[in-house]
Amino acid sequence: MKPRYSFGGDEHVFVEFGEEMSLEGFFASMSLTNAIRDSRIRGVTEICPANATLLVKYDPDVISPADMMGEIRQLETAAEKTEPVLRTRIIEMPVYYNDPWTHETLMRFRDRHQAPDATDLEYSAKISGYDDVSSFIGAHAGSPWFVSAVGFVAGLPFMYQMVERPLQIDVPKYLRPRLDTPRLTVGHGGCFGCVYSVRGAGGYQMFGVTPMPIYDPRQELNYLRDFMIFFKPGDIVKFKPVGREEYDDTVRRVDANNFEPLIRQVTFNLEDFHKAPTACNQALEGILHDR
Template sequence: MVMRYSFGGDEHLFVECSEEMSLEAFFTSLSVTNGIREAKIKGVTEICPANASFQVRFDPDVIHPDDLLKEVKAVAEVAAGGEPVISTRIVEIPVFYDDPWTHETLMRFRERHQDPGSTDLEYAAQINGYSSVASFIKAHSGSPWFVSMVGFVSGLPFMYQMVERQRQIEVPKYLRPRTDTPRLTVGHGGCFGCIYSVRGAGGYQMFGITPMPIYDPTQKTGHLKDFMVFFRPGDIVKFKPVDRDGYARAVEAVDKGDFSPPIRPVKFDLREFQSDIDGYNARLEGVLDGH
């Protein structure tokens, strides 16, 4: 994988890991940025991994741009020759698919959609070759997702489905963005899934909603007391379908401060994953089940 380096203004180094989105590109970005963080390069003030690239902010009064470039290239060379393994965590997130709130919203914006006569789920199922919404939901929730980037708005995760390329769900964004999206909507655009951390405009297809808060600037939510943003690049997500009652129970638990998402530490090995994707995913899910 050939990296391309360029400077953005006086304080930023931008590095493109690949021209295409892939788990390998995400893994490279994450490995190199982790290496830069561990190297504690003098003058680096911020490190931002993205889907197939990353950016480093630095203080040019502390480190010369050419010296920073040399340091980052050295870290990237070491990361490229290292074992493709990271220590991360897997989390189970409940999702109420085809819920009334995203349904009401999507119906308000059908004139902005590719197929005004269907719902977002029906459209996504149809263009991905699924015979029904139920079979599409099974595919969406049936494999884990890798968090490749957190951002755009505070706390929003971009997630890449951990299956072979030909099995990945792909859905275009709305023709024109909506002016409204419910908070905690589970959406999808292109090859990326996401969870809308706040209410606002958006263009991703809407599949459902989760009761689990992922962003709390007040840090009053139980699982967000240590940090206001839940997700980190490298997290692995497993969606768990719930019905209306299951959603309501989870919301009540959140309100009472009793909600605690299942989270387990795992080591993710890219080569083992690539050698047996379904088997590896099953083992990851077994960690959540305590197996």
């Protein structure tokens, strides 16, 4: 993928690897991100990879915009030769699908939805070709998701489903955004899944909620003491459907500060995934549960 460069004002260089989301685009972005980080270009203050793009912030009093872009361009060749292998985490996230809180919220905003007479799950299942909501939930939770960007609001992950493209869930956002979305809603818009880290407006279809906080500005939760934001680009997420009882139990454990997410270290090879997506996903889940 040949990157396209542009300036973002006088403090940013924007690098684009494609106009559509793909794992290839993300890996190209991560390779150049790592090359820029390792080269320690003077003046760089922040590097932000996202989906198939990359934003580099720099201090123009230290390095000129032209020199900054020239430094990054010189790293292209080395980045292109990098093997598409990532040492990362796979994380199990419990999800209470079809929960009462997102249901109450979505019913308040049916006038903004494509299908006012259906719930978000019913609509998504129908346009995705599934016979019922249960089958759709099975597809949503049945494969891992790749965190390709974190942002929009603090800690919100954008996630890309790790299946062959024809099998990827693809549902549009609401016709008009809602004025409310419960905190920790698991949603979907276009090709992206997400988890709403805070309560607020939103337009993604709402599928359920997770009891697992992903953003803690006070850094009081045991698993968020090192950094207030849980997810980072490159993480792999496996959703685990849970019922009300397990959801409530997890909430109690979170409140008591003794909940620990299930996390395993894994090596993800993009070429191996493309050769056999199902086998690769099964291997990842096996590592997650030590099989």
